[in-house]
Amino acid sequence: MTAELDPQSPVHLAVDLGASSGRVIAGGMADGPSGGQKLVIREMHRFANHPVRVHDSLYWNVLSLWQNIQDGLTGAANEFDQVRSVGVDTWGVDFGLIDRNDQMTGPVRCYRDPRTNGILDKAFDRVPREQIFQETGLQFMQINTLFQLFAATEAGETSLEAARSFLMMGDLFHWMLTGEKSIEVTNASTTQMLDPRTKKWCVDLLDGFGIPHSFLCEPTEPGTTLGNILPSVSNITGLVDVPVVVPATHDTASAVVAVPADGFAPQRPDWCYISSGTWSLMGCELPAPKVTPLCGELNFTNEGGVRNSTRLLKNIGGLWVFQQIRQAMARRGHDVQWAEMAAQAADAKPFELLIDPDHGDFLAPPDMIDAIEAFAAKTGQKKPESPATLYRAALEGLALRYRACLAMLEQLTDSEIKTIHIVGGGSQNELLCQMTADACNRGVVAGPAEATAIGNVVMQMLGTGQLNSIEEARVLIRDSFAAKRFEPSDASIWDAPAERFNQLAAES
Template sequence: MTSVRVAAVDLGATSGRVIAAEAGPGLLRLDEVHRFPNDPVRTPDGLHWNLLELYRQALAGLQRAHRSGGGLAGVAIDSWAVDYGLFRDGRLLGVPFHYRDEVRGAAGVERVHAALPRAELFARNGLQFLPFNTVYQLAADPWAELADRMLLVPDLLGRWLTGAEATERTNASTTGLLDVRTGEWDRELADRLGLPRRVLGELVDPGTRIGALRGDLARALDLPELLVTTVGSHDTASAVVGVPMTGPGAAYVSCGTWGLVGAELAEPVLTEAARAANFTNEGGVDGRIRFLTNVMGLWLLSESMRWWARDGGSVSLTDLLAAAARLPGDVEVFDVQDSRFLAPGDLPGRIAQWYDEHGLPAPTDRPSLVRAVLESLAQAFTDAVERTQELSGERIDRIHVVGGGSLNVLLCQRLADRSGRKVLAGPVEATALGNVLVQARTAGALTGTLENLRDLVARTHAPIVLTPCPRRAG
């Protein structure tokens, strides 16, 4: 086989895409054929994902990918982590909740830690504390007792495509219910938390073919019976595959709605210092460990833009970024990790409130607020890289920024300045690239280790290099 043509369904927290791709020796080409918004829906019982609409849009994208030329051999899905659907007898019980729902996580945290302390939970699952982790959501979910299966979002959509059930291991590692040492379900933990073991399904590794597109679905959509493959179905796991790291000494920032900052390791770091610093050990492709921490990302910017545009007025991000870059002088940074910034709404007002509470001058207009956001993110990413180096014992001399944040030149340059390290920006499509690379290797069009796959990324999607300017260290 010289090359293979596949589709990647890449679902982000604010938008989704379907990408047609061709991959083979010396070849890695992507073509975005369909993009659509991912807008949550608030009902009387909380904030939900509009999963049926995401499924409909994914199918429409597969049709476009197939018709765009050359046909398709397969498809794989990646998405955000932690959120899930519960099934009973093959039927979905209710509409999956959004991790930004304000109520469920808090109730679950209290119930879980009434059963075991945080330090013990970290020793078992290696995960940082986030109030919306799956384990907390499940503990507060009244449907769990009725369910016979839990499927995370990519696995849920995979079931609808194929009729087959499987739970991809890298995404399962984000639930808090996976043993960090064995990579298997911690069923004893489930028992202690009163969660039914039966909801924890069969685990499969990235690169597993779970089945073909259902025949009735293929006929209705005029599609071939595509092979559906698991990849790093947590989008960060796929993004890390697509980071063109060419040797040791690299940290990565997968920057989209969130900024996932860390390094790839062979073994988890389970020290008390790592737990106290809120670092996590998530599963990666080929058994690697993604040692990282969650930092607020471009959500701060996108939600501010949404707020400004709510009255129908025109708001140009390009113009705001240009104006922000021209602002002179130093900028006081704010704590992007403050929990007040998690929920949708008036983020510009909340940011101004933070400055007021800390006795600092608040941004006075939109360009100055955008500049404050980017400076604060750059500092938060710098701090996370420093902690990654300290906790892992791995010397870090360069930072790869992938995802949407890699296109933000001001953010990347200020990260270089503040960290004193070379920043390699791109590819923006790291998640889709990682998805496609694992599919292509499974199909036999590519071979080798992650390093071989990343070398192909570096040759076909070379990053932009930004060097630090010491005078602007911040």
């Protein structure tokens, strides 16, 4: 028997938007089966999210997302008598622009849009790479907001001229809910336009790229009450006089809040996290940023966390390759389920094919299987003989990338990482969790799978005074959600593949 939310109990609604799906989740306290109060979540509405291609451009279907958000809020209003607050978290880097008439200037581009292809070299011709890193402390990726805006500026896109407000994705939906414009700091920190030490916009850097910045407002801290839901939204959803309490709007920042670890932002951490989904974000929670030459050399990022903490991390390709192999199989007439893919991968011969999930060839190929076969040919490897080889290679490549990242984290933080916490949807892939334990030769704690939504709810509870600290929240999360531990076995068999992988990554 598990604890369940009572319709009369106070709840908070987390709108959790990822790059492949969205959810509206209710969270609140309930009596546990063996006594004591537990934090309980309940999914109210789930919906797909995927970019829409128009000619050569990729856009997000923002209006469909907004309709689904309202549908989820309506369902929650019908189910619960006491909705205390609402908050939205999303993926990073993407944004919407609002004009002087409070209208969107146009559709929202997806970070996988090809307009930023080759933009980094052009950007470094304008402003030196070292200067950009010293000002922003962020990992260089062509998808970062800075480079999206630079590409738009270079292309002379009229939407920039018309813009009076700039909103990250979570802020865009908060504006739709309340009419209030804000830019929450954890998502602002993914833009490569924010100083991680001062939390101020790098206006001189933006001037160097010719990017306007009058549409930027001062970042907002997680836990801030933004305002009540608009009457027009109340009329549709049935939620009346319900405040929007800003969570950590970057989904990874919310997920890190829900890591069931001891303490908060230690100077020398003995644990790290992997927020595992379409992307994997692997890092440590620290009290201050590390904007050092070594950090820049290793291409790590200093993103904002809650309560003025820093998430020192690296963005890794994640389960994207695995997901896209499944789609490619479907186009070939094979509807393979996730569990079947994992089972076939477990039975496949190890290390038949090595692929780097961070390689540019896998960012947005028309067909992932074709891309992997081309990569194998280009790197002198055998063509994969079966789908199972593809499935296993995608997971082994991730585990090997985690191993490399772990070594860098320990070097940057001058600490020994003893435990890896995997949270998010990828924590349910037990084969990947065991591979990670083996490849890294560290204990892995997997769960909670819904860490992002839980972290979103927890920040709303902190913002409304139901919880007092992150430490208290993490004790509650440990007591409320089961986690599974994986211990390393046969770790030494990963040594030779790791050497080959590192050489392959360096050469390609």
